[in-house]
Amino acid sequence: MGTMSGTVPLSPLVHPERGEMTVEAVLRALADPVRLAIVRQLAATGSEIACGALDVPVTKSTLTHHLSILRQAGVVTGRQDGTTRFNSLRRNDLDALFPGLLDGVLAAPR
Amino acid sequence: MGTMSGTVPLSPLVHPERGEMTVEAVLRALADPVRLAIVRQLAATGSEIACGALDVPVTKSTLTHHLSILRQAGVVTGRQDGTTRFNSLRRNDLDALFPGLLDGVLAAPR
DNA sequence: GGATTAGTTCGACGAACGTCGTAGTTCGAT
DNA sequence: ATCGAACTACGACGTTCGTCGAACTAATCC
Numbered sequence: 001m002g003t004m005s006g007t008v009p010l011s012p013l014v015h016p017e018r019g020e021m022t023v024e025a026v027l028r029a030l031a032d033p034v035r036l037a038i039v040r041q042l043a044a045t046g047s048e049i050a051c052g053a054l055d056v057p058v059t060k061s062t063l064t065h066h067l068s069i070l071r072q073a074g075v076v077t078g079r080q081d082g083t084t085r086f087n088s089l090r091r092n093d094l095d096a097l098f099p100g101l102l103d104g105v106l107a108a109p110r
Numbered sequence: 111m112g113t114m115s116g117t118v119p120l121s122p123l124v125h126p127e128r129g130e131m132t133v134e135a136v137l138r139a140l141a142d143p144v145r146l147a148i149v150r151q152l153a154a155t156g157s158e159i160a161c162g163a164l165d166v167p168v169t170k171s172t173l174t175h176h177l178s179i180l181r182q183a184g185v186v187t188g189r190q191d192g193t194t195r196f197n198s199l200r201r202n203d204l205d206a207l208f209p210g211l212l213d214g215v216l217a218a219p220r
Numbered sequence: 221g222g223a224t225t226a227g228t229t230c231g232a233c234g235a236a237c238g239t240c241g242t243a244g245t246t247c248g249a250t
Numbered sequence: 251a252t253c254g255a256a257c258t259a260c261g262a263c264g265t266t267c268g269t270c271g272a273a274c275t276a277a278t279c280c
Contacts, residue, residue, distance in 0.1 A: 022218075023215055023218035024142075024146060027137055027140045027141035030137050031137035031140075031141045034238085036133070051256075051257065058238085059240060060257065060258090061242090061258080061260095062238070062239055063257090064258055068258090082247055082256085083247045083248070083255065083256045084247095085256080085258095097219065099213070100209070100210020100211065100213050100217075101214025101215060103210050103214075104212070105137070105211060108133035108207065108208055109207065142267090161227065162225090162227085168269070168270090169269075169270060169271080170226085170227065171230095171270070171271075172268070173227090175228095175269085192276090192277060192278075193225065193277045193278070195227065
């Protein structure tokens with residue numbers, strides 16, 4: 001069962017399209033300290049960051065879980081390159097659907 | 111025990127000041143369908159709405175709970191008048207702290 | 221004094237969430 | 251072909267969350 005070779009391209013890495021995104025999912029995704037930290041780091045960089053380069057106080061499996069939630073909500077995108085996955089903010093889509101939301105969150109004092 | 115007369119002014123009704131509000135609490139408060147519906151109704155009205163006049167699919171005790179969370183996050187204010195409590199959005203404070211956040215949320219397609 | 225209306229408070233319950241460790245998969249280098 | 255690095259997938263666990271009903275308080279009206 002476990003040992004079989006078919007060479008699947010790692011993971012489908014499914015993201016919602018613009019039309020599939022909901023405010024509630026986005027708000028829920030942002031309403032967690034770890035995920036908010038991830039979004040802040042991605043916003044500060046302006047480009048992509050590998051999972052391992054993200055500064056978060058959780059284990060890797062938990063990080064994976066949080067990134068999955070952010071991805072499913074449409075907040076971030078993942079690009080695979082070798083064994084490392086590069087994550088970036090979907091600024092365009094977020095700004096188009098919920099203009100001001102992301103900037104408002106990032107403008108927060110703390 | 112229950113029967114004693116001191117006539118307390120109903121409830122302290124404690125709200126955070128501008129400086130006490132955090133993005134995370136606001137996001138968490140907004141990340142629920144019922145509470146989002148409440149905020150939308152308050153925004154649509156532009157002024158205050160009594161608890162009983164809010165259109166939500168939950169019991170009164172649950173409504174109280176949701177309003178309490180919104181109040182503690184600094185999203186809404188409560189004004190007592192007789193036995194009815196009037197709720198209103200803290201637009202000024204929200205816009206000052208997180209410019210664009212509320213508008214972005216309200217601009218959401220669904 | 222009741223009776224009524226408007227909200228709140230207090231458990232209680234199940235569902236969802238965040239966290240972890242372990243095991244697994246894929247890729248690249250040796 | 252073997253090894254290590256980079257993540258992902260799967261259970262398991264404790265905690266928090268949303269929900270309700272029942273009991274309570276406060277103001278208003280008869």
